[in-house]
Amino acid sequence: MSAPAARTTAAADPIIRVQALKIHFPVRGSDETIKAVDGVSFAVAAGETLGVIGESGSGKSTLGRALVGLIAPSAGTVEQRGEDIFALPARELRRRRRDFQIIFQDPHAALNPRRRVLASVREPLDIAREGGTAERQARALVMLERVGIGAEQAERYPHELSGGQKQRVNIARALVLRPSILVADEATSALDVSIQADILNLYLELQAEFGLTYVCITHDLAVAMHISDRIAVMYLGRFMEYGPTAAISRAPLHPYTKALLSAEPVALPSRFAQDARIVLQGEIPSPIAPPSGCRFRTRCPIAADRCAAEEPAWREAAPGHWIACHFAVSDA
Ligand SMILES: Nc1ncnc2c1ncn2[C@@H]1O[C@H](COP(=O)(O)OP(=O)(O)OP(=O)(O)O)[C@@H](O)[C@H]1O
Ligand code: SF4
Ligand SMILES: [Mg+2]
Structure with a gap:
């Protein structure tokens, strides 16, 4: 597989570049592996938002964890600012980690229940030994204030x-160390839709204010469409489609993306009034033994013999718009 976004966003000097990334987990008592991420390549330009969408089990969270150095690749590389983060000595990786933060789905589990929230937000500053106690306290309070949490x-x-x-x-807590990169893994999924909109708008404001590069992992199409500059559609560890959000929402090319969008039309502007979760017929096959050829073929409405025999190339169907499908064509 070639490196898609390496060409699509290279002009903007990508802050994240992922090349031929694979993350395979061993299966206990077997030689087989779970191919959670199975060969993805892309880049994200500084200040951009990449939305990663796909059904449950497609490998989104595993990819997100690799982006912030929490899961090492089985193959391939993850670069931040041109440096392979997994080639760094462990101590250096720990030191750099302040620059790339991740927020997880469950807002309840992420905070220590026995700590006041101010102490939880101050903790990353304490660990990094940034300034004196009073300064850390003040910085944590300012950040809390900024996200709408008052002193009381x-x-x-x-x-x-x-x-x-x-x-x-x-x-x-994620932003108090002023990272450049923020990965949000289903960060609004557990919230009521009305609150989701507030939190998403807060992300957008903070992104502009802090110049954040943002990777938004979600199975909610409406969320991805609302905040992303580009979208990657993931299926069984691979990208099926990648391109500008406007192009993908207006004219998706890959049969999988089309199925996702038709299953749950993303109505604007009342997009938050509905729960635009991905619903598609049939089960996602096992990532231990993905289908031969095109891994979407067992659920694809236009699959042909060739799809079982030959893996589709990762190709640029329109400028900056990439797909893995033998047949999909663009009018662009
Ligand atoms: N630590 C692990 N050990 C073994 N298998 C794992 C591990 N983490 C994830 N997997 C498997 O890898 C595949 C991808 O999981 P992942 O959590 O990345 O999917 P996802 O797209 O985030 O799904 P969801 O939308 O449900 O969060 C799944 O089959 C999952 O069971
Ligand atoms: S390559 Fe074949 S099976 Fe895969 S998405 Fe395209 S038409 Fe469907
Ligand atoms: Mg996940």
């Missing part, structure tokens, strides 16, 4: 906050 709420324990407030605290 900052003294509360997590169980004394709503889900939306807790996710605001998680955002403050």
Whole structure:
């Protein structure tokens, strides 16, 4: 597989570049492996948002964890600012990790229940030994204030906050060290739709304010469409389609993307009024033994003999718009 976005976004000097990344997990008591991520290549330009969408089990979270150095590749590389992060000595990787942060789905589980939220937000500064205690306290308070948590709420324990407030605290905790890259893994999925919109808009504001590069992992198409500059559609460890959000939402090329979009039309502007989760007929095959040829073929409405025999090339169907399908064509 070639490196798609290496060409699509190279002009902007990508801050993240992933090349031929594979993450295979061993299966206990067997020689087989779970191919959670199975050969993806892309780049993200500084200040951009990449939305990664796909059904449950497609490898989104595994990819997200690799992007912030939490899971080492089985093959391939993850570069931040041109440096292979997994080639760094462990100590150096720990030191750099402040520059790339991740927020997870469950706002309740991410915070220590026995700590006041101010202490939780201050903790990354404490660990990094940034300034004196008073300065850390002040910086944590400023960040909490910025995400909409006032001084009184900052003294509360997590169980004394709503889900939306807790996710605001998680955002403050992730941003207090001023990272360049933020990966959000289903960061709004657990919230009510009305609160989701507030939190997503907060992400957008903070992105502009802090110049964040943002990777938004979600199985909610509406969320991805709302905040992403580009979208990657993932299936069984691979990208099926990648391109500008406008092009993908207007004219998706890959049969999988079309199925996702038709299953749950993304109605604008009332997009948050519905739960645009991905629903598709049939089961996603096992990532231990993906189908031969095109791995989407067992569910593809236009699959032909060639699809079982030959793996589709990763090709640029329109400028900056990449797909893995023998037949899909673009009018662009
Ligand atoms: N630590 C692990 N050990 C073994 N298998 C794993 C591990 N983490 C993930 N997997 C497997 O890898 C595949 C991809 O999982 P992943 O969590 O990345 O998917 P996902 O797209 O994030 O799904 P969801 O939308 O449900 O969060 C799944 O089959 C999963 O069971
Ligand atoms: S290569 Fe074949 S099976 Fe795969 S998406 Fe295209 S038409 Fe469907
Ligand atoms: Mg996940």
